[in-house]
Amino acid sequence: MAATAVLQPYNEAQYDHRAFDSLMDVDESAYYFDSLTGYEHLRSGLRDIFMRHGVSDELAVALLHRHFEMSTNEKLVELGPVSSPWPIAAHEDSVLGGHILPHTWRVFENELHPLEFRFIPQQEFQDARKVQFSQAFFEDFRQYVKANGLENVVGITQLDHGRDADESDVQLMEVTHGRNSIMVPAVPSSDVSGPAFQTIWSFVEKQSSKLDADGIQTRHGLCYKASSTDAANDGIQTRHGLCYKATSTDASNDGIQTRHGLCYKASSTDAANDGIQTRHGLCYKADSTDATTDGIQTRHGLCYKANSNDGIQTNHGLCYKATSTNTTNDGIQTRHGLCYKANSNPTTA
Structure with missing residues (x-):
């Protein structure tokens, strides 16, 4: 990755259940993505944004979708190979024995909201990979997905979050x-x-x-x-x-x-x-x-x-x-x- 200048950070919004609840099932999302010529956007505009801002080693484009419903007081949390709903309030990121960090986000009501999280044990939290978005990257991504009608089907995800190098x-x-x-x-x-x-x-x-x-x-x-x-x-x-x-x-x-x-x-x-x-x-x-x-x-x-x-x-x-x-x-x-x-x-x- 090319060296980057000091950039103004973007502070993502807190979790909003509506951002998850409004996701489509995977087949609906995939068909809608195709109807918007999604792959052409991957080849051109989206790829240009990720490469220009030097985030392609850490971040990827995700097809937004859900496999089940969740309550307003739940978050989808990954622990090892399993992701399941945990009863955690929207503003909380600490749980017994550790913390949760987001790994997937979407543009919702013009802000970047986390959708899915991973559990980090307390002793590993200090060294855990945390994503910090720049204001410039977020604005370019937000404007592109809004302008092209992609905000309901395209999000951002952290690459290989929580996986050991020998598992990649x-x-x-x-x-x-x-x-x-x-x-x-x-x-x-x-x-x-x-x-x-x-x-x-x-x-x-x-x-x-x-x-x-x-x-x-x-x-x-x-x-x-x-x-x-x-x-x-x-x-x-x-x-x-x-x-x-x-x-x-x-x-x-x-x-x-x-x-x-x-x-x-x-x-x-x-x-x-x-x-x-x-x-x-x-x-x-x-x-x-x-x-x-x-x-x-x-x-x-x-x-x-x-x-x-x-x-x-x-x-x-x-x-x-x-x-x-x-x-x-x-x-x-x-x-x-x-x-x-x-x-x-x-x-x-």
């Missing part, structure tokens, strides 16, 4: 059980039912190794909504985030099949006709085992440029909505725009 390369995914979000080791996206959504992007310098085309990196990667297996009402199912006709198992009507959530010609079992295969839910050239022909590789269900020049990487796993057989579970599922109670326990097999 561990692939993770987020599983929601009731009102607990748990980070667990990732599995390939082909092993998890439900649509996938990118949730965090960071920015890196261009022309480094294993980069995709636009200076954007995905962190803690994808968010999954649990999907249903029957789709008998309308003949449509979602698998790994894509829609297809459930009644067409051989694609004889149109010659199209889906594998790992992607479409391909059913008559081409070895991709010989067009050189395309799917692996872990992503498309790549079948004759390119090391991505030397087109620069594309897949890792843990994510796609990135193997040796390209414009600053985008993907890593750090998956996030999905667990389902269970208990219909009283408060996990939420969507089916073609309708919300209903999930049947759930994590389905990763």
Whole structure:
């Protein structure tokens, strides 16, 4: 990171339950983000702001969303791999045995409000990584998201907060059980039912190794909504985030099949006709085992440029909505725009 001059600090607002309560579910937020051409904003304006202010080593862009409701006297606090609601007043940051520090924020009513926190034991608090925003960075970010209608879907998060250096390369995914979000080791996206959504992007310098085309990196990667297996009402199912006709198992009507959530010609079992295969839910050239022909590789269900020049990487796993057989579970599922109670326990097999 380039050396920075002494900047006027920005003092963030205190926690406001309304800022959390007004968040959308992850699928709604992801679709709205796409409708606003969100990725183009990541490639240009947002990336420019983070790089210009020298915060890309510490901060990233987050897709604002929530997995469950919380009461007005609760805050979402991370302790180890688990984030859950703790009964803490809005103005308090001290709890028995330690303190809480924010790690994710959003622009709300023209101020920067914390949304999610992490617990720091008392003996570690003095040396804990604390985020200090500059007034200039906050103003640039606030003005950009307001001007482009992004304030309800794009926030700021601290990179690798609370993680040891030797854990930074561990692939993770987020599983929601009731009102607990748990980070667990990732599995390939082909092993998890439900649509996938990118949730965090960071920015890196261009022309480094294993980069995709636009200076954007995905962190803690994808968010999954649990999907249903029957789709008998309308003949449509979602698998790994894509829609297809459930009644067409051989694609004889149109010659199209889906594998790992992607479409391909059913008559081409070895991709010989067009050189395309799917692996872990992503498309790549079948004759390119090391991505030397087109620069594309897949890792843990994510796609990135193997040796390209414009600053985008993907890593750090998956996030999905667990389902269970208990219909009283408060996990939420969507089916073609309708919300209903999930049947759930994590389905990763």
